[in-house]
Amino acid sequence: MPDDPACLAPPRGRYASMSARGALLALIVGFAVPLQAQTGSSPAPAATNPVRVADLINLPIVDESRSVMGRVRAVVRTGDGKIQLLLPLGGLFGFGERLVPIPIESVAVTGSQITVTDMPPHRFQKTATWYGTGSETLAGAETIAISRR
Numbered sequence: 792m793p794d795d796p797a798c799l800a801p802p803r804g805r806y807a808s809m810s811a812r813g814a815l816l817a818l819i820v821g822f823a824v825p826l827q828a829q830t831g832s833s834p835a836p837a838a839t840n841p842v843r844v845a846d847l848i849n850l851p852i853v854d855e856s857r858s859v860m861g862r863v864r865a866v867v868r869t870g871d872g873k874i875q876l877l878l879p880l881g882g883l884f885g886f887g888e889r890l891v892p893i894p895i896e897s898v899a900v901t902g903s904q905i906t907v908t909d910m911p912p913h914r915f916q917k918t919a920t921w922y923g924t925g926s927e928t929l930a931g932a933e934t935i936a937i938s939r940r
Contacts, residue, residue, distance in 0.1 A: 840939050842900065845931030851904045852878055852893070863905065864890060866935065870925035874935050876905070877921055889920040899938035906940065 844866045851859045864877045875892035882888030897910050929935070 838939050839936045840900075841934045842937050843931065844929045844933045844935060847876065847900075847905070847937075848931065850900075852876070852898070852907060853904050854907050860907070866929045867892070867921075867923070867926045868929060874929075875921075875926075891918045892921045895935065895937060899940045901940040908938070 847863050847866055849862050852861055852863060853859050861878045861880060864879050867875050867877060869875060874895040876895065876898060877890045878893055879888040880891050893907065893910070897907055898905050899908050900906075
């Protein structure tokens with residue numbers, strides 16, 4: 792009976808201390824598990840989702856400080872099957888620019904832009920120019936897997 796005062800009274804005797812210990816243990820475990828997850832050395836893997844190539848074309852590419860480095864010109868597959876985004880660098884109004892490949896593993900889609908996750912911005916200036924040898928440009932209707940943040 793829930794209205795019985797004996798049912799509502801706190802437990803007494805031997806079981807009272809065990810329930811307090813159980814509550815304390817649950818409290819300690821509840822705090823320890825998130826702390827252990829936060830102090831782990833490997834970050835949680837980013838989720839990958841399929842994206843149409845046409846949806847990536849002309850999206851801004853930003854570094855981790857949110858500075859726009861350029862826009863996706865094309866998506867290509869190399870001769871060994873790796874997917875790369877092509878970023879135009881340099882030039883003025885499209886004249887004198889060069890295309891630089893960015894590995895798909897180094898980027899993540901964040902909202903309506905693409906964020907470079909593990910390449911510092913100065914590295915793009917030192918990256919070799921893409922000439923297309925042994926690569927194929929992917930059609931807009933093709934779908935690729937890309938990380939999302």
